[in-house]
Amino acid sequence: MMMVREKDVVREKILSAAMKVFSTYGYFRAPIHYIAKEAGVSKGLIFWYFRSKEELIMEIAARSLPLQPVNSCLSKNLQGKELLECVGKGYMDKYRDPVHRGLLLHTMALGNTYPKIAENIRKLCEEKTSILAEKVFGEASTETRIAIRTFLGGLM
Amino acid sequence: MMMVREKDVVREKILSAAMKVFSTYGYFRAPIHYIAKEAGVSKGLIFWYFRSKEELIMEIAARSLPLQPVNSCLSKNLQGKELLECVGKGYMDKYRDPVHRGLLLHTMALGNTYPKIAENIRKLCEEKTSILAEKVFGEASTETRIAIRTFLGGLM
Amino acid sequence: MMMVREKDVVREKILSAAMKVFSTYGYFRAPIHYIAKEAGVSKGLIFWYFRSKEELIMEIAARSLPLQPVNSCLSKNLQGKELLECVGKGYMDKYRDPVHRGLLLHTMALGNTYPKIAENIRKLCEEKTSILAEKVFGEASTETRIAIRTFLGGLM
Amino acid sequence: MMMVREKDVVREKILSAAMKVFSTYGYFRAPIHYIAKEAGVSKGLIFWYFRSKEELIMEIAARSLPLQPVNSCLSKNLQGKELLECVGKGYMDKYRDPVHRGLLLHTMALGNTYPKIAENIRKLCEEKTSILAEKVFGEASTETRIAIRTFLGGLM
């Protein structure tokens, strides 16, 4: 029984290759054919899975954020201090990997000049921040959101 | 009486324009002609003052670091805690300007993938760190240098 | 049944156009887009088949030499005087075409200042000269090679 | 008493430098500032003495031809075979110098694609050929001119 569609496997292979290549060379010094070679697929295929390089960047940028650790903790239905600790631990684990550290740095620099990416990042961050504030403090006010942000920023 | 050579004025005008443009668009999204327009000179003239775009990047990268505040404090012959406070204040003043903040971010991201720039930055930083460690703690050991770096990093 | 790959057809079309354009304008007065237009392809495609303009020049330079007539005679297994006559005739046929005459002149001038091209030409010429000396005189000594060169030079 | 005007000295210095530089690098690979440096003058000054690079090329091209030896022989009022021998000897002397040989090669290649230069060279050559034909054979008919040309070409 085939649980993982072949389609998704290839897509994931491309994303994974792109993360590695982007982290190493930076977005603008990484031509598409580097990614294609790293992923072991043709250049053209990348445009079958992603409309443009920008869209690929967009998804990579999202992955450079620690969304996955946060989601993982949220799915455990933790609350208050325990949730916060879980998220903190997730951060540390993720950014122990230099590929993710490099990627985050590039993403932040990109966001500084690339409106679409900046907006996307901001949206993703605010969404998660609100949920965390809600679950940790019981309400998602301006103050509690800032508290979350400060805590997570300090971990970096 | 003309104390500043016209030659240096133009060079400075270009550097200043480049900082603004690079900070706004990022190195790779900022074509030379953006800088030329911002500086009010022709594209060709930039290559009269700088051998290549890379050389321009190099000088800008150095300027994105807080070398000037540090040098300014050092020239006051301060020591110990006072020197540290002076440098700390210099940092805050410099990076209050979003142009400098953006530039630093781009420089760090660049350094992550651009060996020449990374090396140049590292050299400049280590040099200043050693001097500060010496003046603040009385000796430039591995530990005192790390202390300096940690303190300054924390300010960011 | 298609015996010639499409890929080679295009490559040949570019080379042929380049020979014509270079012969007419000279290497340095012939921008890539002249060749592209003459070949009926895009500028970019030329760099798909040739790494650089220099690589294109290199291959054209080799073609400006009378290698093909020489090879043609050699493949007939002629020897002595008959081989010499065959080669001589090949020369005359090739350089009756003004495109080839112009190309040879440009190639020689280029070789006078372009080390890489000069070296490549020299290598190709010496190789063929040795083989001819061997087949015509029975041995490839310094003297017989000079004799071959003098004979062929006189035909020009 | 100043017999040579300073003006002509500088002009000659530029021409001499240009011949050396052109012979070494070829016309198109020799930027004006190479010549300026070789001559020890500023780039701008070259345009004071020569309207354009093309005009400079033009004069250099003329100098790559063996006009001077021919004129020298003509001024000796020789005739017939003796004139021919004098010219022949002049040729050999001039082209013993690799700078002149290189220059002639470049000039011929240029003439193949640069109409103005080709025309100028042709004019100069025909003029001298006619005079030589007249002095050597007693008349400047088509046949005698071809004879002169053949003789001189054979010397190369």
Place this chain on the structure above:
DNA sequence: CATGAATGAGCCTTCATTCAT
């Protein structure tokens, strides 16, 4: 789905030429 040839916009850089001093 997959490939890679083909396209064209855009960028860095060079260089002849001008001109204020």
Place this chain on the structure above:
DNA sequence: AATGAATGAAGGCTCATTCAT
């Protein structure tokens, strides 16, 4: 006469993107 800063046109090359197969 002489200088060298300033200009702008043009060229080689890269690379995201398209498309026929």
